[in-house]
Amino acid sequence: MFSGKVVVAQGGGPTAVINQSMVGAVLESRKFRNVELVYGASHGLRGIVDEDFLDLTQETTHNLEMVAETPSSALGSTRDKPDLKYCQEIFKVLKAHKVGYFFYIGGNDSSDTVRIVSEEARRAEYGLRCVHIPKTIDNDLMVNDHTPGYPSAARFVAQSFMGANLDNRALPGVYIAVVMGRHAGFLTAASALGKKFPDDGPHLIYLPERVFDVDKFVEQVREYYTKHGRCVVAVSEGIHDSTGQPIITQLAEQVERDDHGNVQLSGTGALADLLVDLVKKRTGIKRVRGDTLGYLQRSFVGCVSDVDQREAREVGEKAVQFAMWEDRDGSVTIHRTGFYSVDYQFTELTEVAGKTRTMPDEFIAANGHDVTDAFLMYLRPLLGRGMPDAYRLRRNFVPKVLNRG
Amino acid sequence: MFSGKVVVAQGGGPTAVINQSMVGAVLESRKFRNVELVYGASHGLRGIVDEDFLDLTQETTHNLEMVAETPSSALGSTRDKPDLKYCQEIFKVLKAHKVGYFFYIGGNDSSDTVRIVSEEARRAEYGLRCVHIPKTIDNDLMVNDHTPGYPSAARFVAQSFMGANLDNRALPGVYIAVVMGRHAGFLTAASALGKKFPDDGPHLIYLPERVFDVDKFVEQVREYYTKHGRCVVAVSEGIHDSTGQPIITQLAEQVERDDHGNVQLSGTGALADLLVDLVKKRTGIKRVRGDTLGYLQRSFVGCVSDVDQREAREVGEKAVQFAMWEDRDGSVTIHRTGFYSVDYQFTELTEVAGKTRTMPDEFIAANGHDVTDAFLMYLRPLLGRGMPDAYRLRRNFVPKVLNRG
Numbered sequence: 001m002f003s004g005k006v007v008v009a010q011g012g013g014p015t016a017v018i019n020q021s022m023v024g025a026v027l028e029s030r031k032f033r034n035v036e037l038v039y040g041a042s043h044g045l046r047g048i049v050d051e052d053f054l055d056l057t058q059e060t061t062h063n064l065e066m067v068a069e070t071p072s073s074a075l076g077s078t079r080d081k082p083d084l085k086y087c088q089e090i091f092k093v094l095k096a097h098k099v100g101y102f103f104y105i106g107g108n109d110s111s112d113t114v115r116i117v118s119e120e121a122r123r124a125e126y127g128l129r130c131v132h133i134p135k136t137i138d139n140d141l142m143v144n145d146h147t148p149g150y151p152s153a154a155r156f157v158a159q160s161f162m163g164a165n166l167d168n169r170a171l172p173g174v175y176i177a178v179v180m181g182r183h184a185g186f187l188t189a190a191s192a193l194g195k196k197f198p199d200d201g202p203h204l205i206y207l208p209e210r211v212f213d214v215d216k217f218v219e220q221v222r223e224y225y226t227k228h229g230r231c232v233v234a235v236s237e238g239i240h241d242s243t244g245q246p247i248i249t250q251l252a253e254q255v256e257r258d259d260h261g262n263v264q265l266s267g268t269g270a271l272a273d274l275l276v277d278l279v280k281k282r283t284g285i286k287r288v289r290g291d292t293l294g295y296l297q298r299s300f301v302g303c304v305s306d307v308d309q310r311e312a313r314e315v316g317e318k319a320v321q322f323a324m325w326e327d328r329d330g331s332v333t334i335h336r337t338g339f340y341s342v343d344y345q346f347t348e349l350t351e352v353a354g355k356t357r358t359m360p361d362e363f364i365a366a367n368g369h370d371v372t373d374a375f376l377m378y379l380r381p382l383l384g385r386g387m388p389d390a391y392r393l394r395r396n397f398v399p400k401v402l403n404r405g
Numbered sequence: 406m407f408s409g410k411v412v413v414a415q416g417g418g419p420t421a422v423i424n425q426s427m428v429g430a431v432l433e434s435r436k437f438r439n440v441e442l443v444y445g446a447s448h449g450l451r452g453i454v455d456e457d458f459l460d461l462t463q464e465t466t467h468n469l470e471m472v473a474e475t476p477s478s479a480l481g482s483t484r485d486k487p488d489l490k491y492c493q494e495i496f497k498v499l500k501a502h503k504v505g506y507f508f509y510i511g512g513n514d515s516s517d518t519v520r521i522v523s524e525e526a527r528r529a530e531y532g533l534r535c536v537h538i539p540k541t542i543d544n545d546l547m548v549n550d551h552t553p554g555y556p557s558a559a560r561f562v563a564q565s566f567m568g569a570n571l572d573n574r575a576l577p578g579v580y581i582a583v584v585m586g587r588h589a590g591f592l593t594a595a596s597a598l599g600k601k602f603p604d605d606g607p608h609l610i611y612l613p614e615r616v617f618d619v620d621k622f623v624e625q626v627r628e629y630y631t632k633h634g635r636c637v638v639a640v641s642e643g644i645h646d647s648t649g650q651p652i653i654t655q656l657a658e659q660v661e662r663d664d665h666g667n668v669q670l671s672g673t674g675a676l677a678d679l680l681v682d683l684v685k686k687r688t689g690i691k692r693v694r695g696d697t698l699g700y701l702q703r704s705f706v707g708c709v710s711d712v713d714q715r716e717a718r719e720v721g722e723k724a725v726q727f728a729m730w731e732d733r734d735g736s737v738t739i740h741r742t743g744f745y746s747v748d749y750q751f752t753e754l755t756e757v758a759g760k761t762r763t764m765p766d767e768f769i770a771a772n773g774h775d776v777t778d779a780f781l782m783y784l785r786p787l788l789g790r791g792m793p794d795a796y797r798l799r800r801n802f803v804p805k806v807l808n809r810g
């Protein structure tokens with residue numbers, strides 16, 4: 001075991017349970033005698049480079065427990081995507097502060113950062129344990145059965161569509177809602193978990209794992225609506241044509257790109273609006289409405305899976321235990337061992353770092369616009385206890401008096 | 406007392422607790438010996454005209470209780486806005502089915518329908534009691550302290566902004582979210598109930614009760630952002646200029662209008678996107694994001710105020726009691742009698758029908774872009790038990806080692 005300080009940092013988009021992992025790592029670290037102090041980096045890697053550390057050893061356990069139940073990175077996050085030089089800078093600061101353990105909670109980009117920092121430390125023959133703690137609402141990390149943050153976001157999406165379906169049933173029409181997930185459709189697929197009765201929506205689910213054909217989409221909506229008088233549609237923000245071009249670039253006149261050249265998909269209602277216009281114009285259906293679930297999916301307070309909370313806490317704790325007892329760098333990964341139970345393993349960083357997992361074929365219906373029972377079985381236990389349930393009045397029709405015909 | 410059948414119908418936009426009122430009216434009706442059968446009209450007034458009734462006397466109490474806890478009009482709703490002829494048609498059907506009691510759950514348009522049907526019955530000297538049961542997420546009914554449906558929608562808005570504020574704190578920038586409410590700002594104002602610490606957002610709140618000046622708005626966002634490094638903004642969909650023109654018509658090239666000539670404000674993310682573009686272009690701030698809370702505000706399953714549930718149930722029950730014991734037509738209204746308690750009165754339909762209540766001046770801050778403590782005191786008890794709470798890490802800063810300057 002090394003001795004020295006511990007640094008915990010949070011990266012990328014916040015989740016509902018990311019603070020569980022942070023608190024798990026902090027409280028577990030404080031049990032080890034070789035840990036001098038536990039620091040939290042303010043706003044992720046940026047805070048390390050700028051030496052903005054909070055001393056979490058001076059924080060009460062009680063307040064840490066309260067923070068654990070609060071969504072969104074309590075330490076602050078960053079969208080900085082570090083290159084080699086940036087990683088070297090990180091290493092320099094960690095060394096200057098006599099840090100022996102670096103825990104970074106984040107997605108696949110974050111695990112790649114951990115990998116580079118780990119290699120820098122090895123090259124410099126400096127005793128630093130670097131561990132990646134998984135989190136992402138997209139559920140797109142390799143090796144993992146699922147990723148902390150996803151179950152709670154999935155629950156939000158399921159509850160949203162459960163309500164949207166009830167609303168659409170009361171006031172029929174076409175309803176289209178856009179869900180986050182650039183490459184992986186796990187979150188959009190979660191919309192199916194709000195279904196109870198056979199005619200419940202979403203009736204059409206479009207995932208980024210399949211090519212999106214605008215004409216086919218319009219026809220499928222028209223067909224469903226004509227037959228059933230209403231139609232609820234779940235669409236991934238990442239839908240694209242056969243060349244990989246995002247559909248939004250086909251439909252919109254202007255699109256915005258981020259620093260990495262990616263088309264901006266979140267933080268705008270454009271895709272939903274464009275699809276709504278398209279359906280209106282091409283089908284002539286009058287009541288067509290669109291929503292973009294937006295940042296609420298990852299930030300809404302008061303919609304969390306207890307399974308997600310527990311696992312997020314455990315990956316934080318396990319990260320510290322693996323770093324101490326296995327004495328190597330790696331990524332904590334989640335593996336399903338029953339219906340429903342999980343175990344944690346310590347995986348090589350290179351197996352997770354910078355890679356993207358998408359939905360396997362067995363989770364996607366053959367028709368390309370629905371999910372399979374295998375997916376429902378996969379996701380249901382992750383949503384946790386107390387999922388709301390929807391009930392209906394029974395159809396005891398009264399005989400007509402005036403319009404007997 | 407009249408004898409005959411009871412008809413219950415639900416109108417307008419669904420709410421999280423509208424079925425509580427329906428079930429309250431149904432179960433209370435079934436206690437009266439002069440009530441022969443209890444019918445539910447399928448899809449509101451449209452179901453009456455088409456004679457689409459469900460016999461709720463054949464429904465189990467257990468299932469009614471389950472439906473009561475399910476959001477969105479279980480009987481179905483309609484956007485039909487009846488004229489005199491339509492109301493006469495309603496009356497004709499009610500008479501043919503020997504209906505003695507008509508209970509209509511809805512907003513101000515619905516209360517106006519009840520008023521017209523009531524007048525028709527009187528003119529025809531037909532024994533029909535007509536009662537309006539209040540519901541609207543906009544909270545814009547006259548006479549009432551507040552309206553069932555509003556507290557749950559307000560809670561959703563408060564929890565959304567509580568989360569959006571945490572997200573914005575983790576990844577700073579400008580965040581603008583658009584909230585429902587064409588003329589009344591009560592729902593947008595509810596965004597302030599997610600605040601805990603003095604620097605929590607929303608930092609700017611724009612209500613339809615005040616004139617929206619585009620230039621001032623941009624300046625206020627720029628100023629707040631420059632000073633604090635981030636800015637969370639709540640905007641009502643109904644914001645308008647000094648001539649009453651919706652801001653969306655100023656900013657957008659194309660707007661859609663409904664059958665009543667109203668500009669479409671809901672079911673589109675356009676306003677948020679336009680405000681985001683405006684702030685980006687005029688201030689040069691890079692991270693500017695927008696959301697439109699959309700239909701989730703009224704349909705999300707799993708975010709409900711227990712106070713709202715209880716009151717929605719009671720207005721349904723009281724409607725039946727008033728109809729039976731007071732032997733006149735009217736609207737059930739809610740009146741605050743303590744901190745916190747309410748009582749119900751039976752108000753003349755003409756006092757509620759077709760009128761719109763907006764936020765009183767005492768609830769709006771003098772600066773025009775915030776709410777007052779009086780509003781916080783007004784709304785807080787309505788949100789009910791178990792409101793989530795947000796916690797922060799204490800700022801125990803670590804001295805810098807490298808960048809001592």
